[in-house]
Amino acid sequence: MLSSTRLPLSDALATAVSAAHAAASILQAHAAHRDRLVIDTKAKNDLVSQADRDAEMAALDILRTQTPEFGIVAEESGGDSKGLATWYIDPLDGTTNFLHGIPHYAVSIALVAHAGSIIAGDTPITCDTPVVAVVYDPNREELFTAMYGTGAWLNQQRLRCTDTNTLDDALLATGFPFRDFSFADHYLPTLNAGIRRTRGIRRNGAAALDLAWVACGRFDGYWEMGLAPWDVAAGTLIVREAGGVCQDMFQQHTWPKSGHVVASNAPLHNALQEMIAPCLGYTPTR
Structure with a gap:
């Protein structure tokens, strides 16, 4: 039983790093020719470009082949949650920044283990848990990684x-x-x-980097509403493995897959929750 349900986290992390680098290479190639990009509008202020789609395909090719x-x-092609674990992929977190030439965006890839899998x-x-995370900022060449139970890193x-x-x-x-x-x-009251x-x-306009920056100490905390699971899956683990707390703002899920996220270092978390909670109409648990 153990061999069939234990997740190979180290191998998965290496695969995610390869996929993130492949996607970032595509993004940077497109970045040099932004004026040529075909841009579509999925909804108000929700843009997608050929750069998003091409970067996602580059990442998917590696993930599908190796796992x-x-x-x-x-984000762009959808998919299904299945098996012992599911990849959550945002090929370009910070699309609006990218399209306006603002060098603050990232590739975000996370593996979320499902109930029944063994990770330690x-x-x-017994519940879904992010276990592998990569957030790659190609402009600064900063690679944020984390693996469940072993820590988080920025490059080395x-x-x-x-x-x-x-x-x-x-x-x-x-955000x-x-x-x-x-x-x-x-x-707005928060x-x-x-x-x-x-x-x-x-x-700054890129949720994955906001979370990664909490983990590396550039921010003490972060909160946002209305995101998607692929925006926060990787950053959640990176914050947690850096000794911080990252939760669903309404405390309804074991990780903020609802897209309502609050994260901070451990000493500040109760104060941040208590600042936000009265505006949301609930009392946070400690």
């Missing part, structure tokens, strides 16, 4: 979140509603609270 036993859910010890897990450097323990001293990141405005009335109670707020 055919895993499911795949990709001999006991199968081990990552640790900050130890900031008050909102007064915290620099936070966030504004840009596509779905149904939750704007809940989100932004107002953050502006008034912290050292500062940044909005």
Whole structure:
């Protein structure tokens, strides 16, 4: 039983790194000729270009060839969650930045293990859990990686979140509603609270990098609403393996697959949750 249900995490991480580099190469090739890109609008402020599609295909080719036993859910081509684990792929997180020539975007790839798979010890897990993560920023050549139970890295450097323990001293990141405005009335009070109670707020436009930057200490915390699972799957694990906390904002799921995410270093997390929760109409559990 163990051999058929144990996930080969090291091999999966190597595969994800290869897929991320392949996708990034495509992105950077397109970046030199942005004026030639065919751009479609999926919904208001939700853009997709040929760069997104080509980068996703490059990543999918590697993942399908090397890990055919895993499911795949990709932003542009969809897919199915199946088997012992599923890849979640965002080939270009920060599409709007990319299309406007702003060098802040990334490839995000995560493997989420499903209930029944074994990732550590001999006991199968009982709920979905991100177990392998890659976020690659090709402009800075920064490769963020993580593997369940072993840590997180930026290139060859081990990552640790900050130890900031008050909102007064915290620099936070966030993301504004840009596509779905149904939750704007809940989100805007959280932004107002953050502006008034912290050292500062940044909005950079790439959720995967916001989470990775929490893990490496550039931000003390981050929150956003209305994202997709592929936006946050990799970053969730990177933050957790760097000693931080990354949760579903409404505390309904074991990882923020709903797209409502709050993340921070461990000492700050209760304060950040308590800043956000009154605006959302719930009391956070500790």
